[in-house]
Amino acid sequence: MDETADIIIIGGGVMGTSTALHLAEQGVGEVLLLEKSSLGAGSSGKSGAILRQHYSHEVSVRMARTSLQFYENFQARYDREIGFCQPGMLFIANEAQREALERNVELQRSLGVDTQILDAAALRAAEPHARFADDALGAWEPEAAYVNPVKTVHGLAAAAQEAGATIRTGIGAAEVLRDGGAVRGVRTDGDTKIRADVVVNTAGPWAGQILDQLGLDYPLQVVRPEQAFFEPPADVEERPTMYADLLNGVYWKPEQSDWVRVGKLAFDDDEEVTNPDHYDEGVSNDFVSFAHSALTDRLPAFEHAVSWGGCGALYTVTPDSHPLVGAVPEVEGLYLASGFSGHGFKLAPAVGRGLTGLITETDPAPFDPDFLAVDRLRHDRPVTVPYSYSILG
Numbered sequence: 268m269d270e271t272a273d274i275i276i277i278g279g280g281v282m283g284t285s286t287a288l289h290l291a292e293q294g295v296g297e298v299l300l301l302e303k304s305s306l307g308a309g310s311s312g313k314s315g316a317i318l319r320q321h322y323s324h325e326v327s328v329r330m331a332r333t334s335l336q337f338y339e340n341f342q343a344r345y346d347r348e349i350g351f352c353q354p355g356m357l358f359i360a361n362e363a364q365r366e367a368l369e370r371n372v373e374l375q376r377s378l379g380v381d382t383q384i385l386d387a388a389a390l391r392a393a394e395p396h397a398r399f400a401d402d403a404l405g406a407w408e409p410e411a412a413y414v415n416p417v418k419t420v421h422g423l424a425a426a427a428q429e430a431g432a433t434i435r436t437g438i439g440a441a442e443v444l445r446d447g448g449a450v451r452g453v454r455t456d457g458d459t460k461i462r463a464d465v466v467v468n469t470a471g472p473w474a475g476q477i478l479d480q481l482g483l484d485y486p487l488q489v490v491r492p493e494q495a496f497f498e499p500p501a502d503v504e505e506r507p508t509m510y511a512d513l514l515n516g517v518y519w520k521p522e523q524s525d526w527v528r529v530g531k532l533a534f535d536d537d538e539e540v541t542n543p544d545h546y547d548e549g550v551s552n553d554f555v556s557f558a559h560s561a562l563t564d565r566l567p568a569f570e571h572a573v574s575w576g577g578c579g580a581l582y583t584v585t586p587d588s589h590p591l592v593g594a595v596p597e598v599e600g601l602y603l604a605s606g607f608s609g610h611g612f613k614l615a616p617a618v619g620r621g622l623t624g625l626i627t628e629t630d631p632a633p634f635d636p637d638f639l640a641v642d643r644l645r646h647d648r649p650v651t652v653p654y655s656y657s658i659l660g
């Protein structure tokens with residue numbers, strides 16, 4: 268071997284950098300993160316980076332809550348600005364979904380989340396510029412926030428380096444080295460062999476390729492969601508809050524500029540991407556017009572918004588729309604965190620802490636290794652959700 272490290276992390280997105288930070292803070296020895304391109308070059312850089320706690324399972328709510336608090340305190344703790352904004356989020360449904368909405372809001376409240384159900388009259392009073400049918404029903408979460416994803420990934424990486432981790436960009440892991448059933452390190456694309464007894468695969472849309480090379484079969488698929496951006500007319504004064512509009516099938520959020528980003532809640536019809544190094548980063552006219560009509564259906568003032576087009580991006584998805592996180596049972600020392608199915612940014616601090624707990628045999632809470640176990644689907648233990656949009660978790 269040419270070099271050694273204690274732990275090698277593959278991928279410098281939000282999962283890899285968060286894991287590097289949590290491991291380095293734990294003082295576990297030499298932590299080396301390899302990023303083949305640049306930090307945030309995968310899904311993370313283009314993320315909406317919405318941080319909400321509206322989930323249907325206790326573990327997810329706890330992970331989202333701990334992570335929200337981590338992001339909120341990041342600047343005070345690490346002295347780096349990550350664009351934390353807290354406009355709140357509305358989840359719009361109707362009477363047909365009352366049971367699921369109420370059950371989830373009750374669960375979240377029992378775990379300390381500030382959230383409440385609003386009927387149509389309360390929705391109209393809270394959002395006078397929006398349109399709601401008489402049977403509309405909402406869940407309002409005032410603590411929901413978002414961050415700037417690029418600043419956040421760079422902030423996590425810088426904090427990890429200050430805690431002692433090494434981060435190398437422009438260097439890819441070409442091969443995970445194994446000796447029978449155990450990890451032995453990584454061979455880089457520059458043909459350097461780095462010895463390590465622990466390798467963490469946080470390669471996002473590329474994570475499946477790394478597993479394939481090892482002959483491991485995990486249900487990770489890459490799809491291409493589209494996003495559209497609109498700038499409201501100058502006479503629209505209200506900065507819209509964030510919405511997950513279950514009735515129109517879209518979410519939207521303000522960007523750091525005056526733009527509003529619109530994305531779809533479902534990814535079932537998104538095009539599959541077989542090579543994440545070469546995918547269509549453009550947006551179709553059909554998507555822009557679908558996004559515009561869904562937005563104006565709810566917020567009529569956006570009828571005359573300027574359309575800025577949009578982009579194609581990458582989600583790594585699993586059959587139950589929940590990530591695979593934890594030890595890979597076939598290869599000792601190999602860990603995986605991928606398949607976040609369009610809702611991982613908000614969970615990354617808890618994932619970094621959870622992986623650190625698993626690797627160092629300390630408490631991984633609020634992460635629960637069984638709930639997100641990498642082999643749960645093989646054992647027929649999918650995570651189920653009460654919404655038709657499983658991205659909501």
Ligand SMILES: Cc1cc2nc3c(=O)[nH]c(=O)nc-3n(C[C@H](O)[C@H](O)[C@H](O)COP(=O)(O)OP(=O)(O)OC[C@H]3O[C@@H](n4cnc5c(N)ncnc54)[C@H](O)[C@@H]3O)c2cc1C
Nearest residue numbers: 278280282303309310311314315317440471607611612613
């Ligand atoms: C358009 C969009 C909107 C989203 N909105 C939200 C949201 O509002 N809220 C939310 O919580 N989540 C959201 N998500 C999901 C969230 O952004 C992702 O779950 C998260 O960013 C995944 O991070 P990651 O670190 O796993 O992967 P990535 O960010 O893709 O990072 C993987 C990295 O690994 C590197 N890499 C790959 N192969 C190798 C190799 N062999 N060697 C070295 N490096 C390698 C890549 O270059 C890449 O930088 C959104 C995602 C997208 C695309």
